[in-house]
Amino acid sequence: MPADLAVIGLGHLGLPLARAAVAAGIPTLGYRAGPESGSLAPAELRRMLAQGFRPAPGSAELGRVRTAVICAPTSCGADGTLDLTHVAEAARVLAARLRPHTTVILESPVYPGTTEEFLRPLLEEGSGLRAGSDFHLAYSPGRADPGNRDFGPANTPKVIGGLTPACTESAAAFYGRLTDKVVRARGPREAETVQLLETNYRHVNIALVNEMAVLCHDLGVDLWDVIRCAETKPFGFQAFRPGPGVGGHGVPQDLASRAPRSLRMVELAQRVNDRMPQYVVQRAATLLNEHGKSARGAHVLLLGVTYKPDVADQQGTPAREIAHRLMELGASLGYHDPYVPAWSVLDRPVPRADSLYEAAADADLTILLQQHRTYDLQGLSAKAQLLLDTRGATPTGSAHRL
Template structure:
């Protein structure tokens, strides 16, 4: 059966889009841009396959669809900017097969101006077609929240910005098959900047509450109780919670190299958030010291090493830096995570705890880094010799909180 949609890039952005398209009855083909970690369970993948999803056997299949969505990853490069190499590779592959009247949409996180100034020339030069005349070109910021059961692609509004009004309408028609609400941006750059604003909003507010965590610990104030009370305010406040660091695929952008000046709030937020793993290790060492133990030679158990609860994704997880810093202090580090069967840090294999409660009882310090649903925190707080909770998930008084 011919596909209506090609999803190019089957990582954390592309797979959920393909899943939503299949659920909406759209025949979909997926094309990988490189080694991309899958986030679907075997049962979810079976449902997709039975619903009409299939992997492309070759790039030629990209020329047989009405809509192509590029979801290639754009990790941060060594220069600090987003690496667009996989977007470029995807564009060149698609351009060689691009047919007239196809709608091409970019969902990858990119700096404003990328769709028109970077993607458009690649598609036009490789296909001989002209964007806005021979094919439609648009940008739509991905709003995937892995593991979120409340907000799905169907009930999350989709922002669309096209090269021309006709491009916007073509992309809106496609996304109207997937979601209850489509929001039209003024153009490509406005749609691209929506993602910048949304991502930076998250990082800046996490930085604020992380700073509050450090401040409140010094003051002897229960920050978690402060947040509980503050979030009862029905206006002007949105609750964020501290943690051991910020992980995930959404990279904050200050756009200094594009706009000629940095976003100072974003720069500061990155500095604050990047120091949280170090702060967690400092708190861990202080707790051990308070109980007559040194970090050197201490047995430390890390619980949950993924960047998000109940998922196997380890992208930018702060657990790696925390483990490395503990190892540098001479601690003996082990881990437990129901979603991670094996774990390496700086090419060093970290022993996996098979029996959670026995390992917690044996460890000098247990650090909760990620609150997976399977963790019985009340039971762990009883079994563990010393428990540091970086997520505020344990019952009040049952552990030392961040």
């Protein structure tokens, strides 16, 4: 069966899109682009193959699809700017096979202006075709939320911004087969900036509540009770919760190198969030000291090393920096995570606890970094010698909370 859709990049954006497409009856070709963070269980892969999914053995078949969606990974470089290397590679591979009337959509997180100023020239130069007349070109911000049981592709609106009105409508017709609602932006720059706003909104609000966590601890105030009460307000407030740091694939952007004016609040929020792993380690060392123990030589058990609950993805997880800092203090580490069978920090393997409760009972300090649903936190609180809960997930009074 010829594929109708090519998903280029099978990571945290591409895999959910491919899964939704084949479930909707769209024959789909999967093409890898750069390092992929997503993975499929064998049973899920068999189900997708039965529904019409095919991994591409090469690039030749990219020229036979009606729609191609680029979901190549982007990451923050050493200088703080987005690395578009894999987007460029995907564009060149696709351009060499691009046929007239194909709809090309970019979903990778990018700067405003990337679709027109970066992707378009690569596609036109490599194909000899013109965007907007020979093929359709659009941007749609990725909104995948791994592990979310309430919102998936079908009930999450998709924003579309095309190079021309016809490009927008062609992309909207494709996404209309997957989702209940399509929202049309004025153009690709507006759609790209939607992604920018959504990502920065998350980071800024997490930074605010992270600062509140530090302040409330210093004041002796129960922040978690403050949040519980504040979220009863039916207007003007959305509850965010503190944590050991901010992981995930959404990279906050202050646009300092891309625009006349930077987003200073985003820059400050990033500094606040980047300090949280260090703050967690400081709290851990203080707790050990208060109980007559030193961080040097202490056995510390880390629970949950993924960036969000109930997924295996470790992209940007603060657990690595926390582990590194604890090692520098001379602590002996162990970890437990039902989704991570093996884990290493600085190329040093961290021992995995086979029996969670026995490991917590033996550890001088247990730190809950991620609240996977499989954790019985009440039972864990009873077994652990000393428990630091960075997620506010344990019963009130049963652990030391962030």
